[in-house]
Amino acid sequence: MQKKRNKPVGKTILWGALSLGLYAAVFSHGTTLTRLFAQGSWYAILPIATVFLFSLVHGAFASYIWSLLGIEARKQLQPRPTAQKRAVKRKRPRPQPQLQA
Numbered sequence: 001m002q003k004k005r006n007k008p009v010g011k012t013i014l015w016g017a018l019s020l021g022l023y024a025a026v027f028s029h030g031t032t033l034t035r036l037f038a039q040g041s042w043y044a045i046l047p048i049a050t051v052f053l054f055s056l057v058h059g060a061f062a063s064y065i066w067s068l069l070g071i072e073a074r075k076q077l078q079p080r081p082t083a084q085k086r087a088v089k090r091k092r093p094r095p096q097p098q099l100q101a
Contacts, residue, residue, distance in 0.1 A: 007067070007068050008064045008067055011060075011064050012064040012067075015057060015061035015064055016061050016064075018057050018061070019058050022054060022057055022058075026050075033050075
């Protein structure tokens with residue numbers, strides 16, 4: 001018996017608004033961000049942090065939108081049956097006798 005799960009409408013809207021806000025901020029303040037990111041030294045961490053922030057926000061939004069649409073990963077209780085491994089007989093060369101000098 002499967003449980004009926006509530007659709008994450010509120011979370012989808014929240015993460016979608018955050019994602020939209022981040023994209024709008026980057027595109028509207030592109031020159032300021034470019035100037036800030038190009039300063040060097042410790043400012044070199046900012047582009048990396050920005051990418052991680054975008055990845056987190058956009059990834060959460062994408063996950064919730066897929067759940068809202070009803071597309072979920074299949075959860076398996078049992079592993080899939082795999083083909084039986086069978087022993088393969090291989091011809092091995094016979095060892096050559098060692099010559100003693």
